[in-house]
Amino acid sequence: MMQILSRTASVLWVIALWVTPAPTSAHPLAPSLLEVRELPSGLVSVLWKTPLLRPRGSAVEPVLPERCRPVSKPYSSRSKVSAVRETVVDCRPQGLVGAVLRVAGLRESRTDVLVRVALREGRIVREILHRERDSLVVPERRTLAEVAASYVRLGLDHIRSGVDHLLFVLALVLLVSGRRMLLLTITAFTLGHSVTLSLAVLGFVRFPTAPIEFAIAFSILWIALELTRSREEVSADRALQPWAMALGFGLLHGFGFAGAMTNAGLPPEDIPLALLSFNVGIELGQILFVGGIIACRQTLRPLRAFLPRWGDQLVAYAIGSLAAFWCLQRAALPF
Numbered sequence: 001m002m003q004i005l006s007r008t009a010s011v012l013w014v015i016a017l018w019v020t021p022a023p024t025s026a027h028p029l030a031p032s033l034l035e036v037r038e039l040p041s042g043l044v045s046v047l048w049k050t051p052l053l054r055p056r057g058s059a060v061e062p063v064l065p066e067r068c069r070p071v072s073k074p075y076s077s078r079s080k081v082s083a084v085r086e087t088v089v090d091c092r093p094q095g096l097v098g099a100v101l102r103v104a105g106l107r108e109s110r111t112d113v114l115v116r117v118a119l120r121e122g123r124i125v126r127e128i129l130h131r132e133r134d135s136l137v138v139p140e141r142r143t144l145a146e147v148a149a150s151y152v153r154l155g156l157d158h159i160r161s162g163v164d165h166l167l168f169v170l171a172l173v174l175l176v177s178g179r180r181m182l183l184l185t186i187t188a189f190t191l192g193h194s195v196t197l198s199l200a201v202l203g204f205v206r207f208p209t210a211p212i213e214f215a216i217a218f219s220i221l222w223i224a225l226e227l228t229r230s231r232e233e234v235s236a237d238r239a240l241q242p243w244a245m246a247l248g249f250g251l252l253h254g255f256g257f258a259g260a261m262t263n264a265g266l267p268p269e270d271i272p273l274a275l276l277s278f279n280v281g282i283e284l285g286q287i288l289f290v291g292g293i294i295a296c297r298q299t300l301r302p303l304r305a306f307l308p309r310w311g312d313q314l315v316a317y318a319i320g321s322l323a324a325f326w327c328l329q330r331a332a333l334p335f
Contacts, residue, residue, distance in 0.1 A: 031112040031128075031154070034062050036101065038120035042092045043071060048085045052078075060109055063102040067091060081209065095120070096138045106134035110161070112154060116270065126270065128154050148277040155281020158257065159289070164216055164326060165253055166289060167319050171223040173293050174315065176242050186290060188243040192250020193257055194279060200258035201275050210333045212255040217326035219249040224320030228313055257282060 035047040048062050068091040075086045091099065096119060103113045106129060117125040117138055127136045128150040159165060172189065176182045199205045223245070 031114050032060060032103075033114045033116070034101065034103065035116045035118070036096065037118040038096055039088075040120065042090075042095070042120070044068065044089050044091050044096065046087050046089060049082050051082050052080075060103050060105040060111065060113065062113075063104050064089060065091065065099045065101075067094060068099070097140060099138050100135055101138065102135040103129050104134075107131050112157065114154075124270075126150070126274075130157070144273065148273060151274050151277030152281040152284070155278040155283075156285045157281075158278075159282045159285035162256070164220055164323075165256065167322065168216075168220050168223060168249065168253065169286060169289060170293060171220065171227060171316075171319055172242070172246055173290060175223060175227055181242060185242045185246045186286075189246035189250040189253075190283060190286065192247045193254035193282075194250075196251045196254030197257045197279060197282075198254075198275060200255055201271060207255055210330065212252065213333070214327060214330040215252045216256050217323055217330055219252055220323035221320055221327060223249070224316050224323055227316035227319070 032051065033047070033049040035049075037045040037047075039045055046062070046064065050060070068089040070087060071090050072088040077084045077086075096117060101115060101117070106113060109131065113129040115125075115127045115129055115136055117136075119125070119138075125136075125138055126147045129136060169186075169189070172185055173182065176185050196205070200207075226245075
């Protein structure tokens with residue numbers, strides 16, 4: 001197990017490059033969905049769907065072009081996970097091509113908006129708006145590569161802002177000895193969350209959000225407790241297989257990843273491309289994260305001899321304390 005400075009530097013690196021200012025908000029990303037459809041009559045149907053569970057400061061609202069006049073009263077509905085508002089507007093004679101669709105409040109928020117525009121001739125325009133880009137000009141044409149790139153960025157943002165997922169990966173790297181076992185363990189975690197992410201987004205399995213979030217926090221607490229054990233205890237416990245533990249907990253974390261897409265309610269025809277690209281973004285972010293931790297450990301390796309033995313436990317207790325707080329916090333949420 002690496003000594004205190006190597007571990008502390010890893011944590012500082014996480015905080016500096018990946019973690020958002022509110023560490024207790026483990027999932028700051030809560031995307032909304034704006035779906036705009038041109039009807040055969042020339043009118044435009046607008047659907048605005050926002051998750052009920054979203055971070056503070058995420059009061060966002062779609063803004064349509066001034067030429068789009070409402071022709072019906074908005075209809076609102078609500079499910080257990082989201083609020084939906086639907087209306088019909090008239091954007092004739094220009095239509096939607098060249099129109100600017102904007103989301104007010106997005107620059108101040110920590111959320112994203114998935115935009116889907118269905119034009120009358122059958123063409124689909126997909127985009128992800130965020131704080132750096134809060135508007136979209138409906139283009140004449142858009143390539144699949146551009147659409148895929150936007151979902152890759154969404155996956156990167158999700159893993160970067162998911163503090164609980166990052167702490168779990170950090171604990172895995174600190175727990176496992178040897179490059180081969182580390183590779184096997186990280187691969188098992190990736191396989192686990194990829195399976196449940198796909199199953200959840202495709203609609204084959206569905207679990208309530210609150211129990212999954214509690215289970216994710218508990219998985220971090222569990223692995224933090226493993227970090228406090230001595231090498232002799234770990235070696236004597238043949239039942240402990242890091243890759244098997246990572247695979248099992250990866251299945252839980254996959255449901256957490258899936259929340260970013262399933263809560264938005266993507267149309268079925270959008271799911272294959274979005275799922276593949278989103279998963280690629282998550283894996284790229286995870287690879288960068290693990291690579292950074294390994295680089296820090298290698299750089300600080302010469303300082304190991306000058307550090308006290310009790311320092312080994314500091315990072316484990318820090319991770320465990322935050323995980324225990326999350327467990328209590330999420331246990332208080334209605335299941």
